[in-house]
């Protein structure tokens with residue numbers, strides 16, 4: 187096992203496409219790190235540079251303290267699990283799992299023992315003599331995992347290994363991968379575009395946008411303390427609601443004007459975000475997660491004054507445990523910000539500025555709200571997020587921990603399904 191370091195790593199493909207910019211991070215020995223971000227954000231490229239399947243244009247990749255940028259994939263002692271499973275169709279499960287060991291001329295008795303151990307760990311013992319075509323998707327995925335674990339590598343590198351499975355199997359295999367990694371304690375980098383997968387699997391999650399690392403933190407920290415609008419909007423489902431508001435000083439404290447409503451901010455919010463004082467009289471983007479909005483009619487002791495927003499119910503989605511309520515709220519939406527455009531949530535910049543935003547709230551299912559009726563929502567002021575309207579950076583008590591940049595070029599090694607290293 188080993189730690190993995192990316193030091194100022196950048197990638198420019200031969201056609202000039204910049205895929206990764208100044209990626210700087212360390213995956214600790216035994217850690218499970220997930221790269222997440224929308225399609226094209228450079229997460230696969232980053233993983234393939236660690237594997238050695240892409241050259242590094244700038245910076246250095248270190249595995250176990252050794253610089254490996256010039257070390258071929260098969261000498262890096264890492265095992266990759268591909269989305270395609272990369273199984274050899276003409277070989278049995280046993281031989282698929284054994285393949286890497288045979289290449290390395292591992293003695294027969296040890297090879298058999300390791301293959302059978304891996305098969306037992308993955309519940310594949312009774313399928314060892316089958317060919318991949320006679321296995322289910324989940325079993326094929328397990329064989330791909332078997333090929334990785336039998337090698338006892340220093341690290342696992344997994345590229346969307348669950349995306350070919352149906353939703354139910356994905357959840358099951360996700361749990362299996364988590365417990366396998368926990369039991370084996372092997373340093374793992376896992377790539378996915380699915381934020382739920384990222385949050386449930388990662389000890390830490392690295393969120394990427396357009397080749398640039400946005401934030402790397404444990405899942406709950408990303409959720410509670412996103413450092414910019416992009417991370418705030420990407421992590422969480424349904425996503426955080428964003429509105430435009432203006433901060434003002436009032437009664438010795440602060441309040442935020444959202445359309446026709448003025449919401450008083452609790453002292454604790456200001457204590458957690460002292461920088462908010464610099465924004466008095468300025469526009470900010472206000473973020474609030476669906477679960478931090480409640481039906482004011484159900485609020486204990488009635489809605490607290492200075493904490494409500496009004497609107498009209500557009501849609502109800504009863505989930506049993508919760509009621510998702512889509513509200514056309516009397517608040518101007520956040521628009522024209524690059525982070526929101528990147529999330530596919532920007533409104534047309536040419537359109538007349540709307541004075542209403544769609545707000546999604548997660549209500550208690552006992553709520554009696556009805557479609558087309560007006561509604562009062564109680565917002566938890568302690569759970570509000572604030573972002574600089576120009577930069578999209580979260581407003582905290584310190585400058586946001588950003589990342590730095592650089593550049594260069596490179597060819598590409600094959601990502602063929604039969605690649606073995």
Ligand code: ATP
Nearest residue numbers: 199201203205224225226227228229230231379598
């Ligand atoms: P996805 O989830 O869709 O696989 P990703 O986040 O993994 O996306 P990458 O596959 O790393 O993103 O791609 C990052 C950028 O590099 C994209 O703009 C992509 O089009 C580009 N890219 C990837 N491979 C090559 C290549 N061989 N040559 C040129 N550009 C490439």
